Amino acid sequence: MAAPPASYEKELAAARKAASLAARLCQGVQKSLLQSDVQSKADRSPVTVADYGSQALVSLVLKTELSSESFSLVAEEDSGDLRKDGSQETLRRITNLVNDTLSSDGTYNLSLSEEDVLVAIDSGKSEGGPHGRHWVLDPIDGTKGFLRGDQYAIALGLLDEGKVVLGVLACPNLPLAPVGHSETESLATKVGCLFSARIGAGTYMQSLDGSPPSKVHVSNIENPADASFFESFEAAHSLHDLSSSIATKLGVQAPPVRIDSQAKYGTLARGDGAIYLRFPHKGYREKIWDHAAGCIVVTEAGGIATDAAGNALDFSKGRYLDLDTGIIVTNAKLMPLLLNAVQSSLEEKVQSASPL
Numbered sequence: 106m107a108a109p110p111a112s113y114e115k116e117l118a119a120a121r122k123a124a125s126l127a128a129r130l131c132q133g134v135q136k137s138l139l140q141s142d143v144q145s146k147a148d149r150s151p152v153t154v155a156d157y158g159s160q161a162l163v164s165l166v167l168k169t170e171l172s173s174e175s176f177s178l179v180a181e182e183d184s185g186d187l188r189k190d191g192s193q194e195t196l197r198r199i200t201n202l203v204n205d206t207l208s209s210d211g212t213y214n215l216s217l218s219e220e221d222v223l224v225a226i227d228s229g230k231s232e233g234g235p236h237g238r239h240w241v242l243d244p245i246d247g248t249k250g251f252l253r254g255d256q257y258a259i260a261l262g263l264l265d266e267g268k269v270v271l272g273v274l275a276c277p278n279l280p281l282a283p284v285g286h287s288e289t290e291s292l293a294t295k296v297g298c299l300f301s302a303r304i305g306a307g308t309y310m311q312s313l314d315g316s317p318p319s320k321v322h323v324s325n326i327e328n329p330a331d332a333s334f335f336e337s338f339e340a341a342h343s344l345h346d347l348s349s350s351i352a353t354k355l356g357v358q359a360p361p362v363r364i365d366s367q368a369k370y371g372t373l374a375r376g377d378g379a380i381y382l383r384f385p386h387k388g389y390r391e392k393i394w395d396h397a398a399g400c401i402v403v404t405e406a407g408g409i410a411t412d413a414a415g416n417a418l419d420f421s422k423g424r425y426l427d428l429d430t431g432i433i434v435t436n437a438k439l440m441p442l443l444l445n446a447v448q449s450s451l452e453e454k455v456q457s458a459s460p461l
């Protein structure tokens with residue numbers, strides 16, 4: 106008899122614990138961000154002690170909670186810059202942050218050396234791929250939002266045989282009340298959301314401080330005139346002109362809601378808006394950790410995430426996603442209309458760019 110399908114319950118519980126602890130570390134750093142906490146990576150994108158600390162912490166918690174299993178992690182950061190001369194103080198601070206966060210939890214009796222922290226960060230060097238299980242981690246997605254004091258997310262997913270089977274998004278600054286509605290935004294609302302999804306089992310949201318989870322669902326809006334859409338806050342990450350042309354074609358009335366990070370997938374999963382549009386500038390290659398957790402959070406809530414050609418996102422190709430121009434997300438009713446609007450806006454863009 107064939108083995109029953111894996112339920113991934115134990116893995117989801119470990120992922121929730123890891124992401125929640127990492128969120129605690131990040132919240133502490135965001136409150137008292139020092140100039141020396143921020144570095145620049147080789148591609149000039151920012152990275153902070155919290156990105157490194159979060160990656161080390163998630164890697165350690167997963168390994169400790171799931172000790173009997175082989176462990177593969179595809180994660181954004183590596184220790185290269187931290188091993189260079191002049192980084193000793195930064196490494197010391199990261200190590201203290203990780204140890205303090207672990208001891209604040211009370212269930213781990215671990216005290217890590219600086220070398221342990223470097224090794225934990227570097228356990229994220231896996232290439233992923235179509236076979237076996239691979240954790241996929243963005244220790245802080247939306248580092249630019251994190252630095253501005255805005256939205257960011259700790260995004261953790263699990264691939265099994267090339268498919269995302271669970272995902273957790275910890276969004277420490279995301280209001281529990283809907284975003285993108287001016288009536289509710291003016292109220293002082295509680296912030297800190299944890300989304301979790303397991304294949305075939307739906308998506309749940311709870312507060313990061315531990316309220317019971319409740320099931321969420323994407324918006325059931327059918328008329329685009331009633332829909333609102335999310336996109337990146339950073340114009341460098343997504344072509345705002347193109348999304349606005351798509352929205353106009355669809356008949357969307359509301360202005361875009363611009364927020365950082367995969368918090369966009371979470372807000373969509375609970376029905377705050379109906380559409381997420383992401384069109385990077387030419388030549389940019391999307392990484393799997395920027396979408397794996399968000400993708401299952403929104404699809405298990407009834408949404409659909411595809412590239413601009415309507416193909417499902419394929420997480421089995423290694424560290425990068427292979428895509429046809431851009432990522433679009435919405436509900437099943439709006440997807441055909443959205444795909445038409447996307448195709449026609451993309452064609453217009455090509456025509457206007459080509460010489461007569």
Ligand SMILES: Nc1ncnc2c1ncn2[C@@H]1O[C@H](COP(=O)(O)O)[C@@H](OP(=O)(O)O)[C@H]1O
Nearest residue numbers: 245246247248249337339341342365366385389
């Ligand atoms: N030129 C670019 N185009 C598209 N995405 C980019 C980009 N430069 C960086 N990014 C990605 O955009 C992510 C943030 O997405 P968003 O715009 O939705 O907040 C970044 O994640 P990190 O913050 O983890 O580095 C980074 O991986």
Ligand SMILES: [Mg+2]
Nearest residue numbers: 243246247395
């Ligand atoms: Mg990211």
Ligand SMILES: [Mg+2]
Nearest residue numbers: 181243245246
């Ligand atoms: Mg990141």
Ligand SMILES: [Mg+2]
Nearest residue numbers: 150151181248
């Ligand atoms: Mg980054």
